[in-house]
Amino acid sequence: MKQTLFDKVWDSHVVRSIDQGPDVLFIDRHMVHEVTSPVAFLGLKNRSLPVLYPERTFATADHNTPTINQHLPVADPLSRNQLKALEQNANEHGISYWGLGHKKNGIVHVVGPEYGITQPGATIVCGDSHTSTHGAFGAIAFGIGTSEVEMVLASQCIMQPKPKKMRITINGSLNKGVTPKDVALFIISKLTTSGATGYFVEYAGEVFEQLSMEGRMTVCNLSIEMGARGGMIAPDEKTFNYIKGREFTPEGADWDKAMAYWKTLHTDEDAVFDKELNYDGAEIDPMITFGTNPGMGMSITKAIPNASEVEGGKATYEKSLEYMGYKEGEQMVGKPIDYVFIGSCTNGRIEDFRAFASIVKGHKRAENVTAWLVPGSHKVLNAIKEEGLLDVFEAAEFKLREPGCSACLAMNNDKIPAGKYAVSTSNRNFEGRQGPGARTLLASPLVAAAAAITGKITDPRTLI
Amino acid sequence: MAYDSFNILTSTAVPLPIENVDTDQIIPARFLKATERKGFGDNLFRDWRFNQDDTPKTDFVLNDATYSGKILVGGHNFGSGSSREHAAWAIYDFGFRCVVSSFFADIFRNNCLNIGVLPVQVSANFLAQIFEAVEKDPNTKLTVDLPNQKISLGAALGSESFEINSYKKENMLNGYDDIDYLNNIKAEIQTFAANTPL
Numbered sequence: 001m002k003q004t005l006f007d008k009v010w011d012s013h014v015v016r017s018i019d020q021g022p023d024v025l026f027i028d029r030h031m032v033h034e035v036t037s038p039v040a041f042l043g044l045k046n047r048s049l050p051v052l053y054p055e056r057t058f059a060t061a062d063h064n065t066p067t068i069n070q071h072l073p074v075a076d077p078l079s080r081n082q083l084k085a086l087e088q089n090a091n092e093h094g095i096s097y098w099g100l101g102h103k104k105n106g107i108v109h110v111v112g113p114e115y116g117i118t119q120p121g122a123t124i125v126c127g128d129s130h131t132s133t134h135g136a137f138g139a140i141a142f143g144i145g146t147s148e149v150e151m152v153l154a155s156q157c158i159m160q161p162k163p164k165k166m167r168i169t170i171n172g173s174l175n176k177g178v179t180p181k182d183v184a185l186f187i188i189s190k191l192t193t194s195g196a197t198g199y200f201v202e203y204a205g206e207v208f209e210q211l212s213m214e215g216r217m218t219v220c221n222l223s224i225e226m227g228a229r230g231g232m233i234a235p236d237e238k239t240f241n242y243i244k245g246r247e248f249t250p251e252g253a254d255w256d257k258a259m260a261y262w263k264t265l266h267t268d269e270d271a272v273f274d275k276e277l278n279y280d281g282a283e284i285d286p287m288i289t290f291g292t293n294p295g296m297g298m299s300i301t302k303a304i305p306n307a308s309e310v311e312g313g314k315a316t317y318e319k320s321l322e323y324m325g326y327k328e329g330e331q332m333v334g335k336p337i338d339y340v341f342i343g344s345c346t347n348g349r350i351e352d353f354r355a356f357a358s359i360v361k362g363h364k365r366a367e368n369v370t371a372w373l374v375p376g377s378h379k380v381l382n383a384i385k386e387e388g389l390l391d392v393f394e395a396a397e398f399k400l401r402e403p404g405c406s407a408c409l410a411m412n413n414d415k416i417p418a419g420k421y422a423v424s425t426s427n428r429n430f431e432g433r434q435g436p437g438a439r440t441l442l443a444s445p446l447v448a449a450a451a452a453i454t455g456k457i458t459d460p461r462t463l464i
Numbered sequence: 465m466a467y468d469s470f471n472i473l474t475s476t477a478v479p480l481p482i483e484n485v486d487t488d489q490i491i492p493a494r495f496l497k498a499t500e501r502k503g504f505g506d507n508l509f510r511d512w513r514f515n516q517d518d519t520p521k522t523d524f525v526l527n528d529a530t531y532s533g534k535i536l537v538g539g540h541n542f543g544s545g546s547s548r549e550h551a552a553w554a555i556y557d558f559g560f561r562c563v564v565s566s567f568f569a570d571i572f573r574n575n576c577l578n579i580g581v582l583p584v585q586v587s588a589n590f591l592a593q594i595f596e597a598v599e600k601d602p603n604t605k606l607t608v609d610l611p612n613q614k615i616s617l618g619a620a621l622g623s624e625s626f627e628i629n630s631y632k633k634e635n636m637l638n639g640y641d642d643i644d645y646l647n648n649i650k651a652e653i654q655t656f657a658a659n660t661p662l
């Protein structure tokens with residue numbers, strides 16, 4: 001039978017299928033962090049169950065960690081307690097733990113690929129919806145709830161029905177100033193935040209083939225924002241070159257064996273999807289969001305649509321614009337902003353900081369802008385220093401912080417104040433996501449950089 | 465941990481006719497710092513329910529004594545966003561046992577099913593009817609009948625059937641959870657794992 005990439009990976013991990021019920025799916029690798037795991041470990045304890053395969057589980061602290069003075073004890077007692085719980089649970093069950101200050105510490109979806117934990121053809125889960133990031137390597141990766149975290153710890157399996165399949169093909173090439181983030185925001189703006197619910201997406205076509213691995217991670221990361229369970233891209237030479245030689249990557253004969261398998265991981269010609277969408281890379285502009293969900297995005301050059309032009313209820317749309325302090329028909333370019341956040345598992349990798357640097361080099365931070373530059377991991381932080389980007393940032397009066405999720409979800413002190421506008425390279429512009437009352441504008445690192453030096457929303461193409 | 469079983473629930477409902485209600489609204493991230501599953505109901509819809517000085521926002525439906533009950537009725541695409549099960553816990557802890565909408569986000573739906581909150585997906589039309597009926601008469605009772613997979617607004621106003629796979633239905637009816645099942649097939653999983661290199 002002709003199979004899609006998704007079929008190949010899913011079907012080979014089914015331990016058993018329940019009639020009129022879910023599949024029992026074997027999970028190769030499980031990542032845990034401090035926020036969604038403590039209740040799962042508690043559940044294990046209450047049932048007196050061990051972690052079945054601790055060697056398949058990896059723990060990192062990221063959601064709740066401070067991004068300055070990480071060498072000091074964590075000030076917030078609740079955060080400290082959660083971090084301690086993760087450390088204790090990891091130690092008790094023999095799980096590798098990359099806590100605060102550890103040289104491999106960073107955002108779970110950034111460190112997974114960095115150390116070769118993320119591999120083609122694997123099933124990967126984590127109690128975080130942006131686990132879809134790892135799909136960039138041709139893995140099936142998705143976010144799960146805490147009950148499921150407990151299931152995976154106890155049995156290395158979850159129970160879910162097989163999702164439907166969607167392929168999004170974009171051919172052609174991207175215009176100057178258009179980044180992987182814009183590609184993803186473009187797709188979400190077309191599909192809305194529920195357009196891919198119930199589906200697992202495969203991204204195909206020249207645009208994705210041309211993207212770097214980091215670019216592919218940005219796209220797959222945002223799959224969840226269109227409602228999809230996850231998104232994946234078939235592995236190719238770029239993928240194999242990226243993973244070769246990393247700490248958890250197989251070596252020698254194991255590598256050859258793995259490669260033989262990985263090379264089969266593509267959608268067969270004539271395989272059938274439940275839904276197919278096609279776009280042209282040339283129609284994509286730098287994007288920005290203007291509302292309170294990631295589907296409310298548009299080309300940076302456009303005006304905010306009228307309620308009558310959008311799908312969904314008028315009341316919800318108006319509530320959203322009111323929260324943002326915007327009106328229908330207004331242009332986004334030229335609007336003042338207050339904060340810029342570069343970071344998160346969407347755009348907190350070295351290429352994102354290079355992109356940011358390419359715009360701010362030779363300029364100065366706008367006086368009205370507070371900027372938080374938060375690398376996704378220690379590895380990214382070190383690369384920023386080694387490549388001389390830190391000098392560029394400092395010359396432009398930007399400060400670099402320490403790794404973590406930071407203002408992506410504002411669980412630590414990195415909160416955007418109420419009513420303030422933040423151009424953010426993260427993934428969610430929900431009400432209060434970056435702090436109570438905060439107003440988030442999702443955009444690429446280039447758009448964020450242009451805003452950071454001009455103090456307002458600016459088309460980065462005017463600065464390239 | 466097994467959870468409460470669910471059979472037939474008859475209750476008044478709390479209407480929240482807003483679309484794309486995301487889990488950051490259901491429970492904001494800053495309230496996810498607990499290491500036990502306790503007290504999340506206090507912060508359900510925190511920023512819609514309370515002003516920044518912690519005084520209640522009187523126009524929000526959870527602060528309006530007119531509406532109460534064990535059924536929460538939300539707009540299209542309910543529960544989008546983050547995978548935090550805390551959202552489902554908060555809904556449960558507040559006292560809801562069932563959420564009705566015309567469309568649910570995937571992870572949220574799974575999370576509800578895993579803790580014994582029944583997500584009931586109805587047609588957009590029926591959802592509009594529920595909102596209308598409940599807003600007209602807040603004492604309107606809904607009956608959610610899991611064995612017959614039927615949700616009803618009473619004889620005069622009509623009913624609709626809803627879907628749930630038979631495995632999950634069985635679990636909900638009995639309060640079983642997936643870990644019980646997985647534990648029972650451990651040997652099979654171990655054989656599978658032995659053939660699946662890391």
Ligand code: SF4
Pocket residue numbers: 062063107108109128129130344345346404405408409426427
């Ligand atoms: S950066 Fe944001 S989206 Fe990514 S793992 Fe952290 S909180 Fe989740």
